[in-house]
Structures are given as structure tokens and as C-alpha cells.
Amino acid sequence: MLWTITIACLLLAGLIFRQSFRNRNEAAEMAGEDAGLAIVEFGRAFPEEAIRAMISTANGRTVFLRLHDGKAGVMHAHGHHYTCHLIEPGAVRVAGAGPKRLSVQFSNASFEGGTFEFRDEKQAAEVSLWLLGSFMPGMAGPRPQIVGQPN
Known part of the structure; x- marks a missing residue:
């Protein structure tokens, strides 16, 4: 009888430990x-x-990046892996979808777009400026030209 109670207590402790470990992983x-x-x-x-610089969405699943030369990048978490995308000039359309939300569509289908919600309006505005700032029509051609410089 004592062994039965001991085994039942060990099984119960194992189930509780497993459930708490699973909840911790799901929360992360x-x-x-x-x-x-x-x-x-x-x-x-x-x-x-x-x-x-980098700004993540409110749920932390997508991260928008400002890169050193004015370009922008975006990463989306899929479990413990990220899909990374370097935004090419002219390959993105951005529209406001609310005070803290942006609707982003990529013209090439290599990365999924969608509506992204940020923690506050300032972050949403900053990301929209990064994405729209990555559109540099003078830099898209074979000979990049700097505005204000002679040919």
C-alpha cells in the first residue's frame, strides 16, 4: 500500500513539473x-x-530593423526560428491601419506582409518612416546618384 501511494505521488509530481515546464515554454x-x-x-x-535600431511589434513576433545605409529589414518569428527579409527599394507598401497599427505589403512574395500592431503610436510612425525611407528611387538604378550631386 505504501509503494502505491509513493508511486502515485511521484507520478503526480512528474505531471505537475511537466505542465509547469510546458507553460513556461509556451509563454516564451x-x-x-x-x-x-x-x-x-x-x-x-x-x-x-x-x-x-530595431522595434518589435506588440506581441514580439515581428521585428523591424533600421540598417546603417538607410535600408530596412524585417524578421518574423516562427517558433524558435526567424525569417529574415532585406527590404529592397520600391518593394513595400505601407498604410496606416489604426493609431498603433500598420498594414505592410511586399511586392515580391518572398516575405509575408500583414497588419502589425506596435506598443504605441510613436513606434508605428518610426517604423513607417523606416520602411518608406528605404524607397530611394535614385539608388535603385545601375548608377546610384546622390541627390544634389552633379552627374
Whole structure:
């Protein structure tokens, strides 16, 4: 009888431990990965690009990046992995979808767009400026020209 109670207590303790471990993993996945992992993943995908700033969405699943030369990048978390995308000039359309939300569509289908919600209006405005600032028509051609410089 004592062995039965001991085994039942051990099984109950194992189930409680397993459930708490599962809840902890699900909470980390729902909150998105940390910023350090996002930087490492983007650096692995695009080693020649330097990150100046980054803003994540309210749920932490998508991270928008401002790069060193005026370009922009975006990463979306899929579990413990990120899909990284370097935004090419003219390849994005941005529209406001509310005070803290942006609707983003990419013309090439290599990255999914959608509606992204940020923590506040300032972050949404900043990301929209990054995305729209990555559209540099003078830089898209074979001979990049700087505005105000002679040909």
C-alpha cells in the first residue's frame, strides 16, 4: 500500500513539473524571442548589414530593423526560428491601419506582409518612416546618384 501511494505521488509530481515546464515554454514562444537572438539571426542571414535600431511589434513576433545605409529589414518569428527579409527599394507598401497599427505589403512574395500592431503610436510612425525611407528611387538604378550631386 505504501509503494502505491509513493508511486502515485511521484507520478503526480512528474505531471505537475511537466505542465509547469510546458507553460513556461509556451509563454516564451508567445512573447517572441529576445532582441539578442533577433540580432544574431539577422546577422547570420545578412552579415554585411549593420543594424542601427530595431522595434518589435506588440506581441514580439515581428521585428523591424533600421540598417546603417538607410535600408530596412524585417524578421518574423516562427517558433524558435526567424525569417529574415532585406527590404529592397520600391518593394513595400505601407498604410496606416489604426493609431498603433500598420498594414505592410511586399511586392515580391518572398516575405509575408500583414497588419502589425506596435506598443504605441510613436513606434508605428518610426517604423513607417523606416520602411518608406528605404524607397530611394535614385539608388535603385545601375548608377546610384546622390541627390544634389552633379552627374
